[in-house]
Amino acid sequence: MSKHVSHWIGGRPWGGAADRRGDIYNPATGQVTGTVDFASATVVGDAVAAAAKALPGWRSFSLAKRTSVLFAFRELINAHRGELAELISSEHGKVTSDADGEVARGLEVVEFACGLGHLLKGAFSENVSTGVDAYSIRQPLGVVAGITPFNFPAMVPMWMFPIALACGNTFVLKPSEKDPSASLLLARLLAGAGLPEGVFNVVHGDKEAVDALLTHPDVRAVSFVGSTPIARYVYQTGTSAGKRVQALGGAKNHMVVLPDADTDLAADAAVSAGFGSAGERCMAVSVLVAVGSVGDQLVAKVADRVRGLRVGPGTDDRAEMGPLVTGAHRDKVASYLDTGVREGATLAVDGRMHPVIGGDADGFWLGPSVLDHVTPAMSCYRDEIFGPVLSVVRVPSYDDALRLVSENPYGNGVAIYTNDGGAARRFVSEVEVGMVGVNVPIPVPMAYYSFGGWKSSLFGDTHIYGTEGIHFYTRGKAVTSRWLDPSHGGINLGFPTNK
Secondary structure, rough: OOOOOOOOOEEOOOOOOOOOEEEEOOOOEEEEEEEEEEEOOHHHHHHHHHHHHHHHHHHHHHHHHHHHHHHHHHHHHHHHHHHHHHHHHHHHHHHHHHHHHHHHHHHHHHHHOOOOHHHHOOHHHHEEOEEEEEEEEEEEEOOOEOOOOOOOHHHHHHHHHHHHHHOEEEEEEEOOOOOOOHHHHHHHHHOOOOOOOOOOOOOOOOHHHHHHHHHHHOEEEEEEEEEHHHHHHHHHHHOOOOOOOEEEEEOOOOEEOOOOOOOHHHHHHHHHHHHHHHOOOOEEEEEEEEHHHHHHHHHHHHHHHHHHOOOOOOOOOOOOEEOOHHHHHHHHHHHHHHHHHHOEEEEEEEEHHHHOOOOOOOOOOOOOOEEOOOOOHHHHOOOOOOOEEEEEEEOOOOOHHHHHHHHOOOOOOOEOOOOOOHHHHHHHHHOOEEEEOOOOOOOOOOOOOOOOOOOOOEEEEOEEEEHHHHHEEEEEEEEEOOOOOOOOOOOOOOOOOOO
């Protein structure tokens, strides 16, 4: 049955008629399963107006009350976790277990936001001058917005709005139009948790909706996750309109394997990190850097593991990797295999020949692929492919590997596999990348740290979630105070409580 996905504004589904709509696909079948309304600038304005109207009331809620709503939301997410994972799988294509893992990582940020009070504490200095005290506080910005990608339709929004809401802001989310349903379920669960109307809003759409958020005078800050060209555009447009912007862009994540590494563990890690979510994640390993003599053995073990991966629809419990999100994206990713060979690479594993279990022939399938003997001059190395293609670059030494990684224009994530603690420690210190894993292939920080890369992987001054996320969604205020006469509030023998 075809579904219809629309906006969530002012605490309820939008009841208007959209001038434009987009199709929603099931990537495993290639079939259209529904439509999604695209917001005009006017509709975006209505969502921002609803958030602005709700702001004074939500901001005046005590911190204890705000975090209690988020804790209730956490409980509802857990109760509906299977439903959310199935929605993600049906529209994105990732297998259900992978979708469930996405929800789990998003929940970590919700849980972090539930304990935000400690990190919102200011500082106090008594008697800085005679009878004068000084202190600092952090206050919410106001209406803030999030623009999120298709690859994590639940997790990436949950990297943003729980912290923004806990800090006292109201929120407008513009998720990807490719898999919009998860955002509506999140909105309904927030309402069920007791979030007041208008505090959280969802608008769907394309560039028109994005531009409306980036230029609306009442939107104080914008968080974005997506490709580098769009991240640059979001940052330039938003900051030109006077907004605070954090725009996380693309990646070309390397995994460096030194000759002393356990090649079985390294091959397992490379395959897991390279082909989970069909490679459609900004922390996927896309370049395997084989140092010294380790190349032949490592590539053989990776190829052996890749051929055994089970590709199929998310509804099949046997499947380990699903389809790509759209047919056009599948074709673009597959084109890098032919281009790589023309430019001199060796196609060690051709994913176009990979069998699909229980899948529809019209699905957007591309199996895991490996290009060997890749060089930095090739397009398969330079471009963010964002799909199940692992490029192997062979270098003679540690110094060559370090130089290769650090000179790449992206600086999102990197991993090193070695049993040499000194080499690992040196690599962590010297590499020009924002997130580093030592024998950890996908170094996504826990919620109490912050996520984000360097160079062309981040536009703005702050990373997402963690303590930097709190700083992004608040601004500091310094107060200098003198009280000439003490005031008394009367007698109350009751036990003090939060209200």
